[in-house]
Amino acid sequence: MQAPTPSTSRKSLYLKLLGLAAVIILGVVGTLSMSSSKSAPDVTFTDLQGKQIPLSSLRGKVVMVNFWATSCTTCVKEMPQMVETYERYNARGLDFVAVAMSYDPPNYVLNFTETRKLPFTVALDPQDQLAKAFGDVKLTPTTFLIDKEGKIIKRYVGEPDFAALHQLLETALAG
Structure with a gap:
């Protein structure tokens, strides 16, 4: 097994950060869509x-x-x-x-x-x-x-x- 090179570990960190950013973006979009909920019916x-x-x-x-x-x-x-x-x-x-x-x-x-x-x-x-x-x-x-x-x-x-x-x-x- 090969020891990770600086570029390999940097790439891994980049991918982890990219994944975290995606999770955060999805969370924000989900929260915004919930806050713009639909109106209750006029009953x-x-x-x-x-x-x-x-x-x-x-x-x-x-x-x-x-x-x-x-x-x-x-x-x-x-x-x-x-x-x-x-x-x-x-x-x-x-x-x-x-x-x-x-x-x-x-x-x-x-x-x-x-x-x-x-x-x-x-x-x-x-x-x-x-x-x-x-x-x-x-x-x-x-x-x-x-x-x-x-x-x-x-x-x-x-x-x-x-x-x-x-x-x-x-x-x-x-x-």
Whole structure:
């Protein structure tokens, strides 16, 4: 085996630096593409009392939109943490809308909301209009985090990592 010559080791160092630069560039491009996320759809929620709440009326707040169902075990399991998250950040500008899926009987949704004392808006989506507007949501739970300008900054399918979600909320609420 031959000992590396100065030109061989220089070439190796150059290739390593080139690879590192490529990784950094890809990371920056990925971060920029995430920060220029798409706008949330222009929808209006109807809460359990029939009140209409346009998503646009929540501009200036960070909003979580959670698609869920009373028959979804993961949804039921995560709901206490969703309540805790809402209560922790609501005073700082977080709003929350839990959207029941169209197949969820309204009386089940109402019963769940009342017995669990859900403190945030619960909306019905009987015609799947909200689910379709958010990219044809089929899986529950699916949660969208929307920034103060109305841009979707994160989509969670399944139960989110709540520690990471809270860090993201801290950043979004500070911005």
